Amino acid sequence: MSHDTLSIQFALSRPGFSLDVSLDVPMRGVTGLFGASGAGKTTLLRCIAGLERPESGRLVVAGQTWQDDEAHVSRPVHARDIGYVFQEPRLFAHLDVRGNLQYGRQRSSANGRRLELDAVVELLGLQGLLDRQTAGLSGGEAQRVAIARALLRAPRLILMDEPLASLDAARKDEILPFLDRLHAELATPILYVSHNIDEVCRLCDHLVVIEGGRVVADGELQSVLVRMDVPSLSGEEAGSVIAGSVSGYDAEYDLTSIRFSGGEFRVPGHHAGTGSPLRLRIRASDISLCRGKPAQSTILNILSATIDEIEDAQGATRLLRLRVGEERMLARITRRSCDELELRQGDRVEAQIKAVAVRGF
Amino acid sequence: MNLGPLWLSVQLAAITMLLLLVICTPLSWWLARTASRMKPAAQAIVALPIVLPPTVMGFYLLILLGPSGAIGAWWVRLTGDALTFTFGGLVIASCLYSLPFAVQPLMNAFESVDKRNLEAAWTLGATRRDAFFSVALPQSTRGYFAAAVLSFAHTLGEFGVVLMVGGNIPGETRVISIAIYDQVESLNYAAAHQLSGVLLVLAFVMLLAMFVMNRRWQRQ
Numbered sequence: 001m002s003h004d005t006l007s008i009q010f011a012l013s014r015p016g017f018s019l020d021v022s023l024d025v026p027m028r029g030v031t032g033l034f035g036a037s038g039a040g041k042t043t044l045l046r047c048i049a050g051l052e053r054p055e056s057g058r059l060v061v062a063g064q065t066w067q068d069d070e071a072h073v074s075r076p077v078h079a080r081d082i083g084y085v086f087q088e089p090r091l092f093a094h095l096d097v098r099g100n101l102q103y104g105r106q107r108s109s110a111n112g113r114r115l116e117l118d119a120v121v122e123l124l125g126l127q128g129l130l131d132r133q134t135a136g137l138s139g140g141e142a143q144r145v146a147i148a149r150a151l152l153r154a155p156r157l158i159l160m161d162e163p164l165a166s167l168d169a170a171r172k173d174e175i176l177p178f179l180d181r182l183h184a185e186l187a188t189p190i191l192y193v194s195h196n197i198d199e200v201c202r203l204c205d206h207l208v209v210i211e212g213g214r215v216v217a218d219g220e221l222q223s224v225l226v227r228m229d230v231p232s233l234s235g236e237e238a239g240s241v242i243a244g245s246v247s248g249y250d251a252e253y254d255l256t257s258i259r260f261s262g263g264e265f266r267v268p269g270h271h272a273g274t275g276s277p278l279r280l281r282i283r284a285s286d287i288s289l290c291r292g293k294p295a296q297s298t299i300l301n302i303l304s305a306t307i308d309e310i311e312d313a314q315g316a317t318r319l320l321r322l323r324v325g326e327e328r329m330l331a332r333i334t335r336r337s338c339d340e341l342e343l344r345q346g347d348r349v350e351a352q353i354k355a356v357a358v359r360g361f
Numbered sequence: 362m363n364l365g366p367l368w369l370s371v372q373l374a375a376i377t378m379l380l381l382l383v384i385c386t387p388l389s390w391w392l393a394r395t396a397s398r399m400k401p402a403a404q405a406i407v408a409l410p411i412v413l414p415p416t417v418m419g420f421y422l423l424i425l426l427g428p429s430g431a432i433g434a435w436w437v438r439l440t441g442d443a444l445t446f447t448f449g450g451l452v453i454a455s456c457l458y459s460l461p462f463a464v465q466p467l468m469n470a471f472e473s474v475d476k477r478n479l480e481a482a483w484t485l486g487a488t489r490r491d492a493f494f495s496v497a498l499p500q501s502t503r504g505y506f507a508a509a510v511l512s513f514a515h516t517l518g519e520f521g522v523v524l525m526v527g528g529n530i531p532g533e534t535r536v537i538s539i540a541i542y543d544q545v546e547s548l549n550y551a552a553a554h555q556l557s558g559v560l561l562v563l564a565f566v567m568l569l570a571m572f573v574m575n576r577r578w579q580r581q
Contacts, residue, residue: 051483051484077483078483078487078488078489084481084484086477086480088477092500094496094499094500103485107485107486107487150484153485
């Protein structure tokens with residue numbers, strides 16, 4: 001049993017729903033559990049926390065068996081070394097912010113690790129909120145306190161159940177930078193449940209796709225995203241993520257250049273300093289293809305690509321997987337264009353990607 | 362005015378209240394959380410003292426606590442003293458008599474403790490017991506306040522059960538309600554007025570305090 005793996009096996013059935021999951025996840029970075037509402041993501045997370053009693057289960061965290069129903073081993077919730085961030089903040093109304101933060105920290109001494117309050121307060125920007133009552137916090141502040149409270153337990157594993165789902169867009173944007181920081185600065189692995197593909201693309205390194213209580217795909221984020229056999233990844237929101245590094249900034253036109261193995265991208269706005277890594281999310285429907293380089297185009301990003309695979313679908317559109325350098329991208333074009341250009345697997349094409357459609361994070 | 366019976370009543374009510382707060386905590390917690398099929402039966406038993414005539418309760422308790430009764434005989438073997446017609450017997454009788462007045466407010470308070478908060482506490486490393494004391498209890502202070510006031514006031518006002526189980530022994534079982542009855546029986550209306558007046562004011566002040574606090578909490 002590997003020490004850098006989280007090994008999860010749960011089977012559970014409820015009226016109208018069943019969960020049957022067997023999965024190994026790396027004990028590092030952020031792993032996204034992605035799927036539609038009702039797919040069983042939250043139930044799976046609750047099983048891991050011990051909040052749900054499955055019919056059979058086995059959970060091994062970095063070599064430690066937390067649950068093995070065949071051997072009648074099951075740690076109670078409080079003895080599982082987790083930090084759980086729920087959809088709603090669930091702060092304790094009878095304690096102020098400091099009291100809430102101390103709650104988990106005081107109980108973390110059992111595992112021999114204790115985080116400094118100040119460091120976590122700093123990490124989540126909670127200075128100035130410590131003496132406030134929880135009732136007076138905004139939704140975004142309350143959720144940041146909830147995240148800090150879970151971190152201060154000094155857990156082995158952090159479980160986040162759509163921590164942004166109950167917030168409006170402005171509050172989400174307020175919290176996302178803090179989640180980026182967690183990702184960058186924290187060694188503790190995070191399981192991040194979401195039905196929002198943008199969040200997943202921004203935060204996760206590893207992706208597990210759940211449909212109808214079953215795991216339909218799992219692996220490294222970029223390679224899972226470009227799989228064409230996963231329904232929840234090939235619909236409207238189909239797209240890919242490429243990882244590059246910032247190679248420059250054109251102040252006159254306010255454009256940032258990002259270099260990656262397949263060439264260079266330009267996206268609007270100023271993103272990070274030169275040399276910093278940057279992820280780009282490109283939706284399949286924002287890519288168009290042509291044979292040969294167009295002479296004049298308003299499209300800034302034109303990359304040479306090879307067609308890797310063409311979806312065999314009879315609807316109005318088709319999904320194509322392209323290879324650009326070492327990266328893969330998905331493109332969605334009409335079936336008619338596909339036929340008119342006689343696109344075949346292995347063909348070389350030029351992929352045009354509108355700069356304004358690319359999201360960098 | 363002889364305030365002995367009043368003082369005895371206050372002692373009885375205070376001891377009963379404290380015992381009830383302790384006893385009713387696990388009972389009310391179970392009632393508030395259980396999905397057991399026994400719950401309605403348990404609730405009915407707890408509520409019996411509200412509807413039973415105090416004489417019926419007193420009669421059964423007299424038999425049960427008497428020197429030849431199940432509990433009484435055991436108590437005699439243990440301590441050498443009887444339970445009937447003693448202050449100890451009154452405490453037991455009062456606890457049963459005022460039980461619903463402590464259980465109901467506590468149960469209401471525990472029912473309004475959000476299960477999701479308890480789950481959060483468990484995931485933060487709290488055992489079930491720890492989560493009860495550090496989350497459920499502090500969020501139920503209103504229930505405890507109401508349970509304390511109601512069980513104290515209700516015990517202060519008991520008459521029938523006390524008369525059946527305790528009789529009328531000065532300094533031991535002659536509580537204020539018995540003393541008033543005594544004075545009226547002997548046509549000593551002035552003394553009856555004084556004691557009744559004290560009880561009336563006391564009861565009003567306690568209930569007023571409870572409702573004032575309720576309103577203040579509701580506004581928060």
